[in-house]
Amino acid sequence: MTDIEPRPVEVAPHDPNTVLSPAALDRLDRSIPDNTKTAYRRQARDFVAWCEEHGRDTLPASAQTLADYVSHLCDQDKAPSTIEQAIAVVRVAHREAGHDGQPDTRAALRILKTHKRDRAEAGKRKRKAPPVTLDVLRAMVDVADPATLAGRRDRVMLVLGFAMMARRSELAGLRIGDVTFTDDGLTILIRSSKTDQEAEGAEVNIPHGVHPDTDPVRVVRAWLDCLDATEGPLLRHINRWDQLQPGGMSGAAINERVRKLAIEAGVPNAVTFTAHGLRAGGPTEAAKAGQPVSFIADHGRWSKNSPQVLEYIRPVDKWRDNPMRGIGL
Structure with missing residues (x-):
């Protein structure tokens, strides 16, 4: 399974007690800001592409898969905030697919912590847009x-x-x-x-x-x-x-x-x-x-x-x- 984009979940229609109307689904979709959806889609596509290239499962993904993916983003010198968003996208996709608690993010977060320290030692700081004085x-x-x-x-x-x-x-x-x-x-x-x-x-x-x-x-x-x-x-x-x-x-x-x-x-x-x-x-x-x-x-x-x-x-x-x-x- 490769569809990991966050979205309202539409359940099987055979149980009327668990069906959402089109209007409800539309409002759920519009509750997520467009820029957030765009960023999530991009992060989801990148994760799926990496998993396919390396023969990994996307849903459910193992803790090792997520940790290796985070290490891959570190190799690309992605900003810590970008990597944090990537981890969040994977976690949300698992939760919405019914895989609560997966994947374990502890190893991924430790790798991210090392990446932050490496960037600091290299003299790289979080870039801030200067104020318009x-x-x-x-x-x-x-x-x-x-x-x-x-x-x-x-x-x-x-x-x-x-x-x-x-x-x-x-x-x-x-x-x-x-x-x-x-x-x-x-x-x-x-x-x-x-x-x-x-x-x-x-x-x-x-x-x-x-x-x-x-x-x-x-x-x-x-x-x-x-x-x-x-x-x-x-x-x-x-x-x-x-x-x-x-x-x-x-x-x-x-x-x-x-x-x-x-x-x-x-x-x-x-x-x-x-x-x-x-x-x-x-x-x-x-x-x-x-x-x-x-x-x-x-x-x-x-x-x-x-x-x-x-x-x-x-x-x-x-x-x-x-x-x-x-x-x-």
Whole structure:
């Protein structure tokens, strides 16, 4: 058996008590984010191909098979997070196929631990997308020409991504109707996000800016004046001739656009910038301005004890609260 992709299990129809309706199956399928399904499918295909090449069974797979596969991924110098995902995919496939507790992952995890140590000794560290700080943001906004549709849209993408501390999926999901102008600035409705499992939605309040080119209210209003529409995606697809196209930007398109703007702006290490840098840049600059962690976490839709938000803030604290500062060196 080689089909190990995670999916809702459809049982034999002879027992009406254990049959799921097509509507239920569809909702189960849509409960898994598209990017997660894509990653799982890729990992599943790679595992199946390796097992077939080496004459191994995929379901159920032995502990030795999984350990050898993990060692194979280590030989390819895959990132530890990628290998962890591969192990999870195999485990989920076994559980959904009724092979609970299989395969034993202890040997695989020990091999992964050795791989992490080997990478550390070789000077390799987890790669992080650099934060789009305020200076970088302004440089990127400057190369987004406001005389073009693409330039106005890109300014909205950059400024809202930074000011909302937004995930790229949240930016891609924004609709025109999600934006409300108020006396104090903007209120943005985020209908659903990665951590909003119940899709309850969240509102993000963004005050007026002080710089004309990065004032969220100004850049959003300028873009909506171009759209001349009251519904549909906020970040629209635009072709090479600067013409609006049906449909909105995908998360991948936003990611690529951020990188391209960083390159055009001449930002150091521009190719390492991603849309995640916008989400990281907001809390970084807010921490520099002395904003409390609780305010930053709430604005960015993290829990107040989230290790992720602290990861953005700690580099600021290490300089601001450095014990070597002011001792007379």
